[in-house]
Amino acid sequence: MENKKIIAVVGATGAQGGGLVQAILNDKDSEFAVRAITRNTNSDKAKALKEQGVEIVEADVDDKKSLIKAFEGAYGAFCVTFFWEHFSPEKEKQHAKNMAEAAAEAGIQHVIWSTLEDTRKWISINDNRMPTLQGIYKVPHFDAKGESNIHFKNSGVPYTLLNTSFYWDNFIYFGLGPQKGPDGKLAITLPMQDKKLPGIASEDIGKVANGIFKAGDKYKGKTLGIAGGKLTGKQMAEGFSKTTGVEVAYNDVPPEVYRGFEFPGADDMGNMFQFKADFEKEYCDARDIDLTRKLNPELLSFDDWLEKNKEKIKV
Numbered sequence: 001m002e003n004k005k006i007i008a009v010v011g012a013t014g015a016q017g018g019g020l021v022q023a024i025l026n027d028k029d030s031e032f033a034v035r036a037i038t039r040n041t042n043s044d045k046a047k048a049l050k051e052q053g054v055e056i057v058e059a060d061v062d063d064k065k066s067l068i069k070a071f072e073g074a075y076g077a078f079c080v081t082f083f084w085e086h087f088s089p090e091k092e093k094q095h096a097k098n099m100a101e102a103a104a105e106a107g108i109q110h111v112i113w114s115t116l117e118d119t120r121k122w123i124s125i126n127d128n129r130m131p132t133l134q135g136i137y138k139v140p141h142f143d144a145k146g147e148s149n150i151h152f153k154n155s156g157v158p159y160t161l162l163n164t165s166f167y168w169d170n171f172i173y174f175g176l177g178p179q180k181g182p183d184g185k186l187a188i189t190l191p192m193q194d195k196k197l198p199g200i201a202s203e204d205i206g207k208v209a210n211g212i213f214k215a216g217d218k219y220k221g222k223t224l225g226i227a228g229g230k231l232t233g234k235q236m237a238e239g240f241s242k243t244t245g246v247e248v249a250y251n252d253v254p255p256e257v258y259r260g261f262e263f264p265g266a267d268d269m270g271n272m273f274q275f276k277a278d279f280e281k282e283y284c285d286a287r288d289i290d291l292t293r294k295l296n297p298e299l300l301s302f303d304d305w306l307e308k309n310k311e312k313i314k315v
């Protein structure tokens, strides 16, 4: 254990970071040991990690000093932000800056930044195809991450920018699962027309990060895009029907209808799906399934993910 290189993991009790923690623990000959970062070392999730023998340290992405302490002595750091906790791109940018600067001050040798595209490179804020949100953004939770890449590039720390994909887990935990329409029939609703949506099992993101750290210098200075599959709404609905044995349809709605749904962040999500549909080729091409599988040989396809999670899918 003492000789192992430490990977400090932000969001260790969550989806992405949690996937990385488990990937390192399950990798028996791993050259790495995990340091899990949490705001509360006494939470049930933190205690469960402690029971698995994981080192737990307290830090908050709001507090750079706490991050420096949490990163000190580590070889690598996995950095992720938590947009849906606050819905603020400004906070997200500050958190990313804090992590990049803390990584530099702590002497981290490889940082992986879980990011997404700044959509304003494709659709400027003066473009009226979709509304501009929070003054200067098209897809706030994408744009803030993409804009923050600069902090990692400028940090002087060897970095890998990791463009992630839509979690299929959103169909279980984010309220996007099959729902009954006025006709009583189940459907998944996405404003994606007949376009392909790159997706991934959230646990696979952390497993990919483990593969990137294991590859040493190979992906330092690189931007990687990952996905477990690229499926249309219709194909995903067919997958739900096949796995659950209950007919699930694909309900394609216009993005403006989606933006009007009454859940927090519906406007951001509506713009996000519109961006993915309008720039299908660029967005899909930026995500390489073969490379994702090379970095994580256990990568789940959508069908694998459905099979693994069928008990949790409400139909």
Ligand SMILES: NC(=O)c1ccc[n+]([C@@H]2O[C@H](COP(=O)([O-])OP(=O)(O)OC[C@H]3O[C@@H](n4cnc5c(N)ncnc54)[C@H](OP(=O)(O)O)[C@@H]3O)[C@@H](O)[C@H]2O)c1
Binding pocket: 010, 011, 012, 013, 014, 015, 016, 017, 037, 038, 039, 040, 043, 045, 046, 059, 060, 061, 062, 080, 081, 082, 083, 084, 085, 141, 164, 165, 166, 167, 168, 170, 174
């Ligand atoms: N949903 C999707 O389809 C999707 C796709 C791509 C990217 N993303 C992005 O993924 C990000 C979220 O990652 P995730 O899904 O892994 O998160 P998550 O599962 O919601 O986990 C968040 C964890 O991070 C910790 N955390 C929250 N606020 C923190 C803070 N201020 N300082 C330190 N730790 C904090 C919490 O742990 P403690 O309570 O233990 O501190 C929590 O367990 C978002 O920015 C989102 O935009 C989402």
